[in-house]
Amino acid sequence: MAGFRQRVPAPVDIAMVAHPSVTLLIDLSDDDGLVYDGQGRRGHGSVVIGLAPGELRASGLVGECLQIRLRPDAATVLGSSSVVSGSVKSLADVWGRDAGRVEERLRTAGSWDERFAVAADVVRRRIGDGPRVDPEVAHIWRRTVAGGGRVRVDGLADEVGWSRKLLWARCRAQLGVTPKRAARLVRFDHAAHLLAAGLPPAGVVAESGYVDQSPLHRDVKAFTGLTPTAVAPAPWLAIDDVAWPDSWRAGRPVTGGAVDGHRTDPVSPNVRRCLDHL
Template identity: 35%
Template structure:
């Protein structure tokens, strides 16, 4: 089922991924943005990998590696924010993948994408170019989503499965919202800390401790937006105290917990 909406120059259509993609894709939407003036946004980190299949004006993205202008791009798991600016008419389809979904789709160590935004063709080659061209020719957002769902399902289905043990470790972190200790995960797997970090760098992108910080931040952001006080949020989300949470928010979002605006699930 598709839901269409228009908000302040943004027209978008979103749909739940098909059954095959659901373990790998958490968000799938087609969009068109038209603004008379440049539209800046700050994109805090989230626990996934974003891909933009864009065929409109390029976005300006300013992250840990500096500023660049891209229409189609992939952003790996980040533990800090990216600033974006939309100008002109920006159009495309956005996909948010789980880290393991991105690992299977890309077939490359995700450490190479951690805290980076790169041209989509750099990680998906000619397949990305051909897919963007097909999407640009489609008549509307619903058709574009259906086309990309099919293309992603075929490509992921043809790729090897990710490491199931890393999958288990990632799901334990997700289930505990980043509060399970890395030592406990390593012990349950029978791995050394060093080996666990190595496998996370390959399959997730960030080390387990950094990935847990992102999950904790995401949980705390949701609690704050639901109306919970910063002090209670810090206690519920596993921070040492409110000062600790404040430091984490400044590092990861560039603002205090009270100052964090509702973050869109997009990097563009």
Template identity: 30%
Template sequence: MPVEMQHHDQLDRSVAGRFEMVRRAPGFQLEGAVTDICGYRETTPGRFRNVEFASLTVPLVISFAEPFAIGLGKNPGDNDRFGSFAAGLYAGPVVIESFGGACCVQVNFTPLGARRFFGLPMSELTDRMVGLDDVLGLEGTALRERLGNARDWSARFAIVETFVATRLAEARETQAEIAWAYDRIIVSGGRIRVSSLADRLGWSRKHLLGKFSNAIGVGPKTLSRIVRFNRALGLSRQDRCGWADIAADCGYADQAHLVREFRDLAGETPTTLAAQA
């Protein structure tokens, strides 16, 4: 399958030439709602395994080949097969396996972008993979067919960008208070207190939790945990300070607290992840 390197698409190939991955940064119409769009195709039979850690990405995967095996917090079983689907936030590691015949387009949404695009409570996607037909109906079926018939990655990206941009343009904006609270958590590195957010908004913590679950898929406390974890993981990969310093900088009670969070959100200890990196 030819890959056209247009519009600043970035092509990555595995060392053994077993797969190709093409990435495109979102156009201005998708900014703030989509982080990137990926095309993935396996070129050699085999078994691929990848573990993704808790993140703020809400993926939409549109497959036109073999399904993936996916396990939330565990190795996937025989019944854990998913083709085209959307997945909400999950506060834990996700184990993904494929078998040499996968080919798909993946759109990576921000949580607030996903709420606008799908037009449904994000709690319906939390800790789940939901089939394309269930989240997009007949529009999703038609989109998958068009992408499967497209001549190359560049054409597929153009189709999916137009589709996403059209839905976003027709969607209602996220409630300003939730967008503000979400931004405060991100900017603070997950260190702002939930009670402080509720007080600033004049809401009860229960009301804030309900609004957050609808718009984001998880409550502000869980979101803060994921933000702190990813900040700590990023600092560890800069190799400039020890774990005790990282724990203090990211707002953990102590190093033991950081270790527990890494086990919950990545399935590994900090030192194991550092060695893998």
């Protein structure tokens, strides 16, 4: 999780880039605050963003917000796989009246550390009460992330002792995406951060395992609607190294940066960040 604050609430307009996690943006601003626009849906306030939602923008007069990233195998805490798979829903639609109570607790907290503790407690309780994905499905997701999206579906099926057909069916039902699309998203995310770091497309192709620039261009277009050149300066990417400094090692996402669906220990302090923007 990470906390964001502007000392003086100011208009924000950001194109959000797809990420291999389910994201909760909890708006702690006064008045209308955060406005989101994606999938032909426009709303304001706290929002839940599933895997690979396509083009999405966040705007509005934003003062403070808390961002929580959940691995999709832990995100069943939010409800059904429809939340995980590319959907954009208000937090109230997902958590009902409890959403307002959580927001109020977070707003009245005396510090960011207290806010992080409140959020961790809420998610931990919901994980404890919610459904679990199959251990095989959790393993497949971890292997996909650890491999930077460069994994063979047949190989994953052999690892867990499932047929390819069963693997696809379970992943789609419990994660909301097929293994192939999950791998594409993870590899795209790796490539997008390399582009943001200033690596030219040809270098990104070599580092990310693409055959050539054409598949890279295709994936970037599919997940963002933009070209690789246009994605590189995206502010949502540029801030990741500051907000989530422990989520990247050697250009590859590390499993465990978000609340773990199979543990009940508090969120590690090294993933807690509060950024004060002047």
